[in-house]
Amino acid sequence: MLFTDQRLSWLLRRNFADQAFPKITTHYTVVPRESDSRWKDVKMERFVDEVDVVIVGGGPAGLSAAIKLRQLAEKTGQELRICLVEKASQIGAHTLSGAVIDPIAINELFPDWKERGAPLNTPVTEDKFGFLTETSRISIPIFKGMPMDNHGNYVVRLGHVVSWLGEQAEALGVEVYPGYAAAEVLYNDDGSVKGIATNDVGIAKDGSPKDNFERGMELHAKFTIFAEGCHGHLTKGIFKKFNLRDGCDPQSYGLGVKEVWEVTPEVHSPGRVEHTVGWPLDRHTYGGTFLYHLNDPTPTVALGMVIGLDYTNPYLSPFREFQRFKHHPSVKKTLEGGKRIAYGGRALNEGGFQSLPKITFPGGCLIGCTAGFLNVPKIKGTHYAMKSGMLAAESCFEAIMENPDSKGLEPKSYAERLKSSWIWSDLKSVRNIRPSFHSPLGLYGGIAYSGFSILIGGREPWTFKHGAPDHTRLKLAANSKPIDYPKPDGVLSFDLLSSVALTGTNHEGDQPPHLTLMDDTVPVKHNLALYDGPEGRFCPAGVYEYVPLEDGSGQRLQINAQNCIHCKTCDIKDPTQNINWVVPEGGGGPAYNGM
Numbered sequence: 316m317l318f319t320d321q322r323l324s325w326l327l328r329r330n331f332a333d334q335a336f337p338k339i340t341t342h343y344t345v346v347p348r349e350s351d352s353r354w355k356d357v358k359m360e361r362f363v364d365e366v367d368v369v370i371v372g373g374g375p376a377g378l379s380a381a382i383k384l385r386q387l388a389e390k391t392g393q394e395l396r397i398c399l400v401e402k403a404s405q406i407g408a409h410t411l412s413g414a415v416i417d418p419i420a421i422n423e424l425f426p427d428w429k430e431r432g433a434p435l436n437t438p439v440t441e442d443k444f445g446f447l448t449e450t451s452r453i454s455i456p457i458f459k460g461m462p463m464d465n466h467g468n469y470v471v472r473l474g475h476v477v478s479w480l481g482e483q484a485e486a487l488g489v490e491v492y493p494g495y496a497a498a499e500v501l502y503n504d505d506g507s508v509k510g511i512a513t514n515d516v517g518i519a520k521d522g523s524p525k526d527n528f529e530r531g532m533e534l535h536a537k538f539t540i541f542a543e544g545c546h547g548h549l550t551k552g553i554f555k556k557f558n559l560r561d562g563c564d565p566q567s568y569g570l571g572v573k574e575v576w577e578v579t580p581e582v583h584s585p586g587r588v589e590h591t592v593g594w595p596l597d598r599h600t601y602g603g604t605f606l607y608h609l610n611d612p613t614p615t616v617a618l619g620m621v622i623g624l625d626y627t628n629p630y631l632s633p634f635r636e637f638q639r640f641k642h643h644p645s646v647k648k649t650l651e652g653g654k655r656i657a658y659g660g661r662a663l664n665e666g667g668f669q670s671l672p673k674i675t676f677p678g679g680c681l682i683g684c685t686a687g688f689l690n691v692p693k694i695k696g697t698h699y700a701m702k703s704g705m706l707a708a709e710s711c712f713e714a715i716m717e718n719p720d721s722k723g724l725e726p727k728s729y730a731e732r733l734k735s736s737w738i739w740s741d742l743k744s745v746r747n748i749r750p751s752f753h754s755p756l757g758l759y760g761g762i763a764y765s766g767f768s769i770l771i772g773g774r775e776p777w778t779f780k781h782g783a784p785d786h787t788r789l790k791l792a793a794n795s796k797p798i799d800y801p802k803p804d805g806v807l808s809f810d811l812l813s814s815v816a817l818t819g820t821n822h823e824g825d826q827p828p829h830l831t832l833m834d835d836t837v838p839v840k841h842n843l844a845l846y847d848g849p850e851g852r853f854c855p856a857g858v859y860e861y862v863p864l865e866d867g868s869g870q871r872l873q874i875n876a877q878n879c880i881h882c883k884t885c886d887i888k889d890p891t892q893n894i895n896w897v898v899p900e901g902g903g904g905p906a907y908n909g910m
Contacts, residue, residue: 336836339874341522342827344897353523361512362532366396366490368711369510369536371497371549373401374410375473375697376683377542378480379424380704385487387712395715397489398534400513402496402881404902406481407474409881411573411661411910413605413619413694414473415439415465415588419737420701425483433479437470437610440586445645447593452645461769462692462745465588470607472575472617472909473697496898500549501533506556507723508678510535511549516900520825537722538711539679542704545662546883547685548898557676564669565784566687567749568887569602572637572660572855573619573910574814578653583614590694595639598757600626601665601749604640605694606649615656616649621694623665623752624785624853624888628795632852634660635800638808642801650807658809658817659910660855662883663696664689668746669781675730678723682707690741691749692765699738706732744773750781789890792847811857815878819906820856822899828876829899830858830885837893838872846890848872853888856880880905 340346348354368384370377381399388395403409418435421428428435444463446453457463485491498514510533517528541550546568554560589606596602601623609615620637641650664670664687671688674681682688683700690696710729718724733739747768752761768775803809822829832838842848843861848870850859856878861870881904886896 372542376700383708407478575657585610750779822903
């Protein structure tokens with residue numbers, strides 16, 4: 316068969332397109348089943364169960380809400396069915412935080428928590444704060460009342476605390492279902508939230524039904540409480556449907572990467588809490604580090620770095636900045652002779668008071684990090700998460716008692732309770748500290764303003780704005796300087812894949828990638844062309860990888876979905892917001908042990 320020049324040119328272009336833009340996204344949220352003949356005869360009915368309250372997420376917020384609801388029911392002699400679904404295979408397996416926690420909320424929830432065996436084993440004994448240069452550390456004094464004053468707090472492995480909360484919830488009669496991912500919000504005819512549906516299982520990677528396909532189940536409730544954590548998958552849709560972000564600043568985020576090390580006894584000081592700012596980050600990149608000494612059976616420390624996702628250089632890699640940090644002389648002396656035993660990462664909210672959305676809507680509410688309750692200068696959110704869950708529980712319980720047969724009600728008293736609580740006053744007092752780092756002086760201006768704000772007790776009459784969303788802040792690669800990161804030495808610093816191996820991450824391999832792209836061509840046409848493929852650097856798990864085309868004519872994006880540790884960074888930082896993180900099959904993801 317003879318080809319005209321025009322026909323040959325078309326075939327070559329099509330071949331290049333097939334190589335450069337292979338079909339990546341097969342998930343039904345992007346590729347509708349209704350238009351897929353392979354689903355034509357598949358039964359799609361779901362089993363339906365009715366409960367009083369559904370809670371999405373088994374972290375500190377969700378479990379505290381569930382516990383408080385059962386406590387109120389028992390106190391008043393009421394029958395109340397509470398169901399909590401959690402996408403992790405076990406309660407606490409997806410939890411990651413520093414973490415130093417203020418016990419104020421757990422004191423309220425369980426005044427006898429010590430007798431109950433709560434794993435708060437390491438009271439803070441010493442606070443240290445410093446500014447790092449490349450070779451030295453300048454100590455900064457911490458005075459009583461400063462954000463870094465941790466007197467009365469505890470160093471914990473938060474996953475263990477969450478696991479303990481799960482045990483308390485089940486003992487009180489909460490129906491706790493780990494391994495079930497909430498995949499869809501259900502609505503009543505009047506538009507109010509009706510409940511959630513769990514994810515389907517048994518779908519092949521190409522989007523077709525397997526022989527073992529099973530439809531998820533529907534959970535209908537009077538109230539649905541969303542406790543998904545930072546940048547929740549379902550909460551994104553709730554924000555849009557009910558315009559919950561109208562009138563507030565865009566949320567700002569950070570990415571925290573963390574390791575746990577067993578260290579030598581002579582460098583171990585249980586209860587010591589260390590924080591630093593400065594090197595290896597430049598003055599225009601917000602971030603800091605932590606090093607916490609735990610009171611575990613073996614000498615153990617937790618260390619990590621948080622980097623604001625409003626950074627501008629597309630060549631920055633949070634993971635590799637953290638690996639470089641461990642070579643600083645002040646850190647190296649603690650880790651030498653030790654052994655790394657765990658790694659993980661998670662995004663966190665940094666917007667604070669200015670970025671708080673409306674927290675109630677017909678049929679439910681938002682609690683914890685889903686709403687954005689984090690005190691950035693204190694680097695603490697667990698006690699706010701727990702308290703917000705308790706306040707929401709009180710409001711939902713009150714509404715159920717007043718309207719026992721109603722559905723789709725809005726727990727409006729929750730917002731009133733929040734504004735009367737220490738959550739509101741705490742976050743308001745530090746509202747300007749994080750956005751002050753956007754001044755032309757960067758880190759130095761932020762530190763100076765923070766000192767001023769603390770000095771006057773956070774009572775300044777003005778409120779700074781956060782400005783543009785994080786995903787809009789990257790500069791073009793042509794206008795940015797590549798960063799030459801040192802190679803890992805395998806002793807203090809490590810490569811990405813050996814780090815991900817420590818997370819215990821596992822996903823069913825034959826399922827549609829849950830890192831969905833609204834347009835499969837955008838990564839190469841836009842992100843690679845303009846920003847030199849930042850996905851390969853901002854992801855702390857090696858999920859996104861640009862690989863050469865077979866004919867050497869360019870690169871294509873490869874998504875290693877099996878590596879995903881559910882940190883949500885890609886959904887936040889992707890310049891075009893083309894990436895939409897959705898839940899994989901329940902039970903997938905990291906299997907953290909006390910992170």
